[in-house]
Amino acid sequence: xxxxxxxxxxxxxxxxxxxxxxxxxxxxxxxxxxxxxxxxxxxxxxxxxxxxxxxxxxxxxxxxxxxxxxxxxxxxxxxxxxxxxxxxxxxxxxxxxxxxxxxxxxxxxxxxxxxxxxxxxxxxxxxxxxxxxxxxxxxxxxxxxxxxxxxxxxxxxxxxxxxx
Amino acid sequence: xxxxxxxxxxxxxxxxxxxxxxxxxxxxxxxxxxxxxxxxxxxxxxxxxxxxxxxxxxxxxxxxxxxxxxxxxxxxxxxxxxxxxxxxxxxxxxxxxxxxxxxxxxxxxxxxxxxxx
Numbered sequence: 001x002x003x004x005x006x007x008x009x010x011x012x013x014x015x016x017x018x019x020x021x022x023x024x025x026x027x028x029x030x031x032x033x034x035x036x037x038x039x040x041x042x043x044x045x046x047x048x049x050x051x052x053x054x055x056x057x058x059x060x061x062x063x064x065x066x067x068x069x070x071x072x073x074x075x076x077x078x079x080x081x082x083x084x085x086x087x088x089x090x091x092x093x094x095x096x097x098x099x100x101x102x103x104x105x106x107x108x109x110x111x112x113x114x115x116x117x118x119x120x121x122x123x124x125x126x127x128x129x130x131x132x133x134x135x136x137x138x139x140x141x142x143x144x145x146x147x148x149x150x151x152x153x154x155x156x157x158x159x160x161x162x163x164x
Numbered sequence: 165x166x167x168x169x170x171x172x173x174x175x176x177x178x179x180x181x182x183x184x185x186x187x188x189x190x191x192x193x194x195x196x197x198x199x200x201x202x203x204x205x206x207x208x209x210x211x212x213x214x215x216x217x218x219x220x221x222x223x224x225x226x227x228x229x230x231x232x233x234x235x236x237x238x239x240x241x242x243x244x245x246x247x248x249x250x251x252x253x254x255x256x257x258x259x260x261x262x263x264x265x266x267x268x269x270x271x272x273x274x275x276x277x278x279x280x281x
Contacts, residue, residue, distance in 0.1 A: 009253055023256075023260050025267055027267040031271060045266050047259075048255060050258070
């Protein structure tokens with residue numbers, strides 16, 4: 001689309017338990033925040049191209065819950081939910097994020113820390129996922145893989161990513 | 165979790181924090197072992213042991229220059245790891261591309277309202 005200057009998402013792994021995603025947007029931060037926290041808007045982008053979002057519930061207050069459901073190709077339903085832990089409008093959101101699957105690991109949920117920083121009308125978004133363990137972190141990364149072919153894979157590290 | 169007791173792939177080779185430190189240092193350029201010893205605060209035999217594991221998976225290359233052995237990073241061997249993360253990055257990139265479209269709409273709507281909320 002003309003006029004849309006999209007940045008590039010960058011994923012790094014600062015520690016064994018973390019995933020850090022950064023991306024710049026050609027829009028002021030209050031709009032990025034709005035798109036991030038408004039159900040009708042979340043529905044338009046969160047599932048990407050490969051799935052359709054059937055539910056986006058957001059109770060945007062500390063202690064409030066959110067839940068997203070999407071239907072991927074083949075009718076496979078994927079759902080996530082979490083609880084808001086910290087909200088600074090247009091600045092920062094901290095939530096838990098639980099992937100609803102039968103074999104989900106027990107225990108503490110991963111924490112997502114999202115920050116919105118504006119400079120000259122553009123917004124730098126950072127999404128830090130803090131996992132309770134390396135196993136959970138690796139599971140999340142593996143979720144981006146097709147068919148779980150990398151299942152059971154051990155580590156990686158930022159050094160590899162810096163070699164792109 | 166059961167896992168083969170092998171260091172023969174890049175994932176296992178970089179699973180050890182000290183080896184990742186070595187790769188970090190070598191990412192800055194070729195180095196002799198003697199440079200790595202003080203930087204890592206390890207004894208030379210340990211550093212050599214880690215370097216051997218990294219060499220076995222091809223993550224580092226070595227060459228002799230005079231009486232020094234120089235080690236350097238070989239990014240190709242780490243490509244599987246890079247690819248692993250790259251796939252995750254891809255799904256977020258797709259998401260964010262969609263978000264760009266939403267933001268463009270929001271910007272136009274705001275402009276249409278004379279910039280007011």
